[in-house]
Amino acid sequence: MSFLREGPITLIARLVRSEALTNDDLVLQKANRVAFEFDAIDARMSADEALATIADRADRSRLAVLKILTTAEKFQYLADIGDVRDGQWYRINLLPRGKKPGPFAWASSLGDAGYEEIVPFVLDEIRYLFSEVDSPLSPVGAAVGNERALAQAIAEACKFPERAIGKSRAARNLLSGANSPHKIVVRDVGQASFCSAIDQHGNELFHLDAGWPISYNKKTAASKPRLKVSDVPVILSHWDWDHLHGYHAIAGLAGGIWIVPVQRLGPGAKLVAEKLATNNRLLGVSSANVSAGPLRLGRCKGKAGNLNQTGLCVQTTLQSGKTVLFMGDADYDLVRPRLSTLPDFIVATHHGAKFRGSVVSPRGGSGRCVVSVGKGNGYGHPSAAAVMCHSGAGWSMSFTCERNGIPRGSRHLGP
Structure with a gap:
């Protein structure tokens, strides 16, 4: 039985x-609910036990993900904190x-999955x-000090x-030998991100992200047997679970080499x-851009910790000479x-959620954009405002979820 069912946790x-x-019609923005998501571990263990769990040398079921749904003001009040940010x-x-x-x-x-x-x-x-x-903090009491010491x-x-x-x-070096893809397949994985580069014979060349919905959005996954894919390289945009959960859930992904950004991690990640x-399957990219074969990878220069x-x-050149831009959630x-x-094709950033700044324009004034999104997800994606912004810039929109009478399914970019 999961430790989460043992009572108070x-x-x-x-x-x-x-x-x-997302609520584009909300009048009072402060009333908008916020999903606060955590990568967590059972606190009822010693530091040695916790570290063994993180290293996969102990009961991994003591790791957990958590979502709390409330307003930003309520969260700040309950936690007695003014500035809420990632990495706390x-x-x-x-x-x-x-x-x-x-x-x-x-x-x-x-x-297991x-x-x-x-x-x-x-x-x-x-x-x-x-x-x-933060610099190391002095405990203000024995109980708080012990909790902080464990957390640190x-x-x-x-x-x-x-x-x-x-x-x-x-x-x-790894990517220099990659062939140019015939097309990019944006896979229907519900509320998650998982794309594959395919050659003209249907062989997988590399993957962009490796997502599968976690429990909060499990209902958005297709009601089909689990995917099994080739253990070709995985290029991970960032360490969010809806972009990497396929490591656990999709056979084949754990066997490839992963090219990833060097970012701060929680216990499960x-x-x-x-x-x-x-x-020896993890290649961390800190800051340098990587150009090799048909690929150009770069680190986005957003706020540290985000x-x-x-x-x-990732920018990918297809065999046709056309290009695909993949931003992850940036x-x-x-x-x-x-x-x-300018790109000919894009995968919409952040599952069609709102974003800051402008949308990139398509080459020639028109192009195709795919939104990887699950119907009925817990965030309200895609945002009507973001979809309109893309359309207004010249992008023809398609979605992996059911929308406007078109059934759900994987979508292709290219050739």
Whole structure:
């Protein structure tokens, strides 16, 4: 039985993202609910036990993901914190739903196929501990000091594997032998991101992201047997679960070499990174652009600590000479290296969510854009405003979910 069903639960948790639910018609913006998502671990263990769990030498089911749904103001009040940002660590107490009033929460522990089971909770208490950019803090009491010491030990263990940093040259060497794709397949994986480069014979050349919906959005996945793909290289845009959960859920992905941005990690993401690094399958790109074969990879220059805006963006040249731009969840204005020519095709950033800045224009004034999104997802993606922005720039829009009478399914970019 999952430890989440044992009753009241206490987690040490890293905030990995906070996203307002899309509501383009909302009058009072402060009333908008925000999904606060955490990469977490059971707090009822010693530091040694926690570190063994993160390294996959102990019971991995003590790892969990958590979503709390409330307003930004309510979260700040409960946590007694002014500035909420990614990379903060918290101690969180959860109670079974119905035990008391409070913000709703949902958690899932790590199973054989990833984070699938979802357990409903109510938030009992949340205590801010520290941010990764803080200097070491002196404890203000024995209980708080012990919690902080455990969390700091966990945070230290969650650093990106050092032996996999600075691998831009290795990534360049690996990709230099790649053939130009015939097309890019944007796979229908529900509320997630997973694209594959395909040659004219249908063979997979490399993957862009490796996503599969985690428990919160499991209902958006196609009701078909799990995919099985080739163990070709995976280029990961950033370390969000809807972009990397396929490591656990899709056969074949764990066997490839992963080219990834060097970013701060939570306990569950570090387990993935550590396993790949141990098997010499992790190539971390810190800052250098990587140009090789048909690919150009660059680190987006967003605000430090923001996973979405500091990941890898990818420009791919097809056999036809046309180009595809893949931004992950980053704003188009952050594309690196700078575009030498406007793209013919794009995968919409952030599943069609709102973004800052302008949308990139298509070459020749028109092009095709695919939105990888799951119908009924918990964020309200895609945003009507973002879709209109893309259309207004000249992009012809298509969606992997059912929309406007068109059935769900994978979409192709190219040739």
